[in-house]
Amino acid sequence: MRNFLPKPKLPSFKLPSFKLPSFRIADFFKALKDLTLLPFRSKVMRKLVSITLWAPRKIGMLLRQVCYGIVATPGAIARSPLQLYHKSKIWRDWILAKVDYLEAESAKWKRTFQIAKSPYSILLKMGFSPQYAIGLIAVGSTAATGAVAAEAMKPPSFAAGDPGVYNAPLDSPIFSDKEFNTLRLDLGTTPIGVVEISDITVGTAYTNSALPSGETKPVIIGGLPTVADPAFTETYLEVGHMTVDRWRCDTLTLTNIEAHNLIVRDNASDGQSISAVAGTPRDRAISGGNRADDMLTSGGYYDQVKITAATTAVNGKIDRLILSNIYTKGGACVLDRIKAGTLEIILNEVGLGNGFATKEFTIATSVIYKTFVNEDNVETTIASAATSPGP
Numbered sequence: 001m002r003n004f005l006p007k008p009k010l011p012s013f014k015l016p017s018f019k020l021p022s023f024r025i026a027d028f029f030k031a032l033k034d035l036t037l038l039p040f041r042s043k044v045m046r047k048l049v050s051i052t053l054w055a056p057r058k059i060g061m062l063l064r065q066v067c068y069g070i071v072a073t074p075g076a077i078a079r080s081p082l083q084l085y086h087k088s089k090i091w092r093d094w095i096l097a098k099v100d101y102l103e104a105e106s107a108k109w110k111r112t113f114q115i116a117k118s119p120y121s122i123l124l125k126m127g128f129s130p131q132y133a134i135g136l137i138a139v140g141s142t143a144a145t146g147a148v149a150a151e152a153m154k155p156p157s158f159a160a161g162d163p164g165v166y167n168a169p170l171d172s173p174i175f176s177d178k179e180f181n182t183l184r185l186d187l188g189t190t191p192i193g194v195v196e197i198s199d200i201t202v203g204t205a206y207t208n209s210a211l212p213s214g215e216t217k218p219v220i221i222g223g224l225p226t227v228a229d230p231a232f233t234e235t236y237l238e239v240g241h242m243t244v245d246r247w248r249c250d251t252l253t254l255t256n257i258e259a260h261n262l263i264v265r266d267n268a269s270d271g272q273s274i275s276a277v278a279g280t281p282r283d284r285a286i287s288g289g290n291r292a293d294d295m296l297t298s299g300g301y302y303d304q305v306k307i308t309a310a311t312t313a314v315n316g317k318i319d320r321l322i323l324s325n326i327y328t329k330g331g332a333c334v335l336d337r338i339k340a341g342t343l344e345i346i347l348n349e350v351g352l353g354n355g356f357a358t359k360e361f362t363i364a365t366s367v368i369y370k371t372f373v374n375e376d377n378v379e380t381t382i383a384s385a386a387t388s389p390g391p
Contacts, residue, residue, distance in 0.1 A: 158185070161200075161300035168192055168316070169292025182212060184306040185295070187237070187316025191286045194294040196322040201301050204330035205248075206390035211330050212303050218328040219249070222256075223309045223316070223337030235309035239340045240285035240319040247326045247348040248385050249333035251360045254367050256336050259343040260284065262369035269361035270351030270382040279368035284341040286319035301391050315339075329385045351382025 156162035156176045164173025165184045169192050185195070203211055203218030211218060223235035252269070258281035264274060305326070309316035326333075333350075350361040356379050 158295055158297055161297045163300075163302060166295075168195075169295060171293075171295070181302055182304045182306065183297075183300065183302045184304075184308075186308055186310040187318070188309075188311050189314055190292045191317035191319065192292045192295060193286075193318075194296065194320045194322070195307070195318050196294075196296045196298075196320075196324070197305065197326070198298045198322070198324040200299065200305070200326055201388060202305050202326060202328045203303065204387070205327050205385055206301055206388050208390055209301070209303060215304055216331045217334050218304055218331050219247075219326065219333040220304070220306045220308065221323065221335050221338070222307075225337065231312070233313035234337070235311070235313065236315045236337045236339050237307065237309055238284065238286060238315050238317045239321045239338060239343075241342045241344075242318075242321040242338070242340050243323065243344045243346070244335070245324050245344065245346045245348065247323075247328070247333060247350075249328050249348070249350050249360075250330070250352050250384055251332040252335075252345075252348060252350045252362070253332055254335045254345070254363045256364075257338045257340070257343065257367045259338075259340045259367070260370045261342040261373075262367070262371070263342070263344045263346065263373045264363065264377060265344075265346045265373060265375045267345060267348045267350070267361060267377045268380050268382060269349070269359075269377075270353055270380070271356040271359045272350075272361040272377060272379055273359035274361075274363045274374060274377065275365045276363050276367040276369050276372060277365050278372070279370065281339070281368055281370050283370075284339065286317045327385060327388070329387065349382055351384070353381060353383030 156164055156173055157171045158164075158166050158173070159171055161183075162173070162176065163181045163183055164176035165182075165186065166173050168185055168187045169190055183197070183200075203209065205218075222237045224232065226232055226234040258279070260281050260283040262276060264276075307316075307321075345363075348361075352358070352360055360382075361377075
């Protein structure tokens with residue numbers, strides 16, 4: 001029955017919708033700002049608008065700065081190492097410019113003094129006496145006399161590298177002559193802390209040079225045997241630590257040596273024979289309480305170099321002996337009659353260029369050690385040292 005009843009249909013209607021006017025906050029503030037441009041604007045109106053806009057402006061500026069910082073941070077981090085490098089380069093170039101300037105000025109002053117004293121040296125080489133040379137220069141230039149006289153009157157010394165016979169620990173020679181070109185150090189009863197001789201040219205290794213009359217060895221280091229003089233009791237050179245490095249020799253010979261630690265490393269020679277024998281030499285250092293001052297010299301040209309214990313039955317004593325960068329020619333470099341705590345023979349070049357059958361580098365069976373380091377010593381073709389320009 002219900003299926004036959006008609007369904008009621010209500011009338012449909014649509015409610016009216018109201019749309020609010022849309023506006024942006026920026027437009028609102030722009031309108032406020034425009035109010036100040038009206039003809040009837042007043043100080044009160046402008047002040048009111050300024051107060052109203054102050055907070056939004058500050059907030060906007062703050063937000064803008066924060067956003068800029070966020071965006072700029074990765075780029076700043078990426079650029080910071082490069083900027084630091086450029087700033088450090090500026091300081092580096094400034095410092096190097098000052099160093100170059102000082103070096104240039106120093107070289108100029110050094111050359112000036114060399115020129116000032118050169119007439120005196122030239123006159124001496126021509127055969128004039130020191131007094132006569134000073135007199136000749138004084139006639140030509142009164143101003144230069146003081147500098148030349150200072151050079152002439154300066155006494156020879158070991159520290160200055162002047163040739164002569166020195167009784168250690170005296171810095172002044174007991175014998176010196178313009179014709180005597182040997183650097184000789186005689187050791188006595190006084191022990192020495194450090195003796196260092198470096199960067200020298202010896203023997204016939206420079207032009208117009210020759211070994212002393214009757215000598216065949218440009219370098220002799222060690223004690224003296226009895227056979228040299230029957231009235232002489234043999235002596236040894238006692239050393240706490242001895243270093244022989246960067247020598248250039250025709251031949252290098254080690255004999256009659258006792259070393260607690262023997263180190264032979266990185267030597268190159270045109271034939272070698274290393275025959276040291278194991279034993280029980282004691283370790284040693286040189287004390288002696290009130291030791292003499294160190295004796296150091298560097299640079300020079302000599303016909304021979306000697307370090308010996310020249311007093312009968314008295315061994316010479318040096319706690320640290322350094323013989324470095326010695327360029328020789330004309331004979332054997334000899335180390336003989338030495339008692340050492342540590343003996344280092346390193347980075348030397350030895351040879352005459354006559355093949356490996358002849359042993360230019362020799363460590364004899366009379367060399368006795370407690371511990372022995374024998375590393376990287378090679379045989380290779382090495383000719384005799386070339387002659388270098390002289391002084």
